[in-house]
Amino acid sequence: MNHTDEDLIKMNVFKDKRRRMLYLIKGKQEGYHLQESDLKILNLLDGRKMWSLMIFVMMLGIFKIQIIWSIAVPVVVYIAMTLYFKFVFLKDRNIVKISDADFERMERPEMIEASNSDNLLFTIIPLFAVLIIVLSNVEKNAAVAVTTMDTILYYVADVILLSISFFYGSRYFKTKHKLKALKVSENNPKEAEETKKESKKNKKK
Structure with a gap:
């Protein structure tokens, strides 16, 4: 299956000029060398945050499972997938240095926009999960007495989910602002060069 550069960057993968698939290492101008056949399992593993959130929503919102299990199972799934990943x-994979020319290609507007799509998802889905928690809590309060521990877990889950939404929402709007600045600076080569340098510096932090 042929993947576009935009498809790959959503999985944090970049194809360099030598056609090598590289899983980007955060804060470094390097990546783990992957094969085409690795992308399917990578797509599953890289989406572990999303899978965990969806499991939480399904367990609590659809199957009406107790809040403690609705939290515990997704957490265990996330930890297990992270450890495996x-x-x-990634064990024993070669780490490849990314050239400056290739690194600059990731700063194209279409690449930035593609990589920003996950930030939007992680802004919206936690808010949906909070709504599920509130509705579930109201429903349980109407049916049976909710224990103090359950109430605490509901509040803790709400705080965590709202924090996640705020974090990714901030990243989303910050990236949108950066994208807008890049598009504006296209008419000013000097400003565009300065924007790219600043973006490259921030990516390495």
């Missing part, structure tokens, strides 16, 4: 999937 770091210590099995």
Whole structure:
């Protein structure tokens, strides 16, 4: 299956000029060398945050499972997938240095816009999960007495989900602002060069 550069960057993967698939290492101008056949399992593992959120929503909102289990199961799934990803999937893979020319290609507006799509999803889905928690809490209060522990867990889950939404929402709007600045600076080569340098510096932090 042929993947566009925009498809790949959504998975945090970049194809360099030598056609190598590189899983980008945050804060570094490097990436883990992948094969085309790795992309399917990578797509599953890289989406572990999304899977965990969806499991939480389904368990609490659809199957009406207790809040403690609705939190515990997604957390265990996320930890298990993260450990597998770091210590099995990425183990013994070659780390490749990304050239400056290739690194600058990731600063194209279409690449930035594609990579920003996950930020929007992680802004919206936690808010939906909070709504599910509120509705579930109201429903349970109407049916049976809710324990103090359940009430605490409801509040803790709400705070965590709202924090996640705020964090990714901030990233989303910050990236949109950056994208707008890049498009405006296209008419000013000097300003565009300065914007790219600043963006490259921020990406390495």
